Amino acid sequence: MSAGTIHGVGLGPGDPELMSIRADRLVRSARHVAYFRKAGRPGRARRIVQGMLRPDAVEFAMEYPVTTEIALEDPAYNAALSGFYTNVTTRLIALAETGQDVVVLCEGDPFFYGSFMHLHARLQGVVPVSVVPAITGMSAAWTATGVPITWGDDVMTVLTGTMPEAELTSRMADADAIVVMKLGRNLPKIRAALDRAGKLDRAWLIECASMEAERAVPLAEAGECPVPYFSIVVVHGQGRRP
Known part of the structure; x- marks a missing residue:
């Protein structure tokens, strides 16, 4: 069985009408959808696509372990996020290895100060990965x-x-x-x-x-x-x- 593709899909700055045609198509057709969010929050990326997902879409909310609770220069901050990115990447890889495509919703452009960059670095060479650019x-x-x-x-x-x-x-x-x-x-x-x-x-x-x-x-x-x-x-x- 060929592996599925992990798509990092840029959603643009917030207005759904500013999404690209490719991003819109991938979001609306996705069976598996992942997105980052702060614990207890719906997540900005998820809000942008409200009403766009297919009824049987399976959602994977990737909840940050920390945001501003620890100072950036504290080694514990980097350690917490590194472990988090590794764990969620492992789950995405497991899905892809069953032949499933996964759309990762990304605010703005995935390669411009976006969390998807950290997944991309861990996914490359393991399973197919694709990036859809967006308006920043x-x-x-x-x-x-x-x-x-x-x-x-x-x-x-x-x-x-x-x-x-x-x-x-x-x-x-x-x-x-x-x-x-x-x-x-x-x-x-x-x-x-x-x-x-x-x-x-x-x-x-x-x-x-x-x-x-x-x-x-x-x-x-x-x-x-x-x-x-x-x-x-x-x-x-x-x-x-x-």
């Missing part, structure tokens, strides 16, 4: 501002809010256009770094881009309230224009 969350974010992110020869820099403030400041100061991912509790640090880099006045905060709760405001006017997990900061480039 950052693309939806800068679109929500109504302003192009780059002009002319602008170089766009993508940063993560988990970086040290000094490094954020240095990279922001040298960048033309900026995208900052992974905000959460890091937003005050990101705001301070942008201020020190002289670019706070050009920064935008976008929450839940492409979703019903979408909100795009200048970061300097956003206040100090906590932001949703799906939030991104962008600074538009000011490059050459005809």
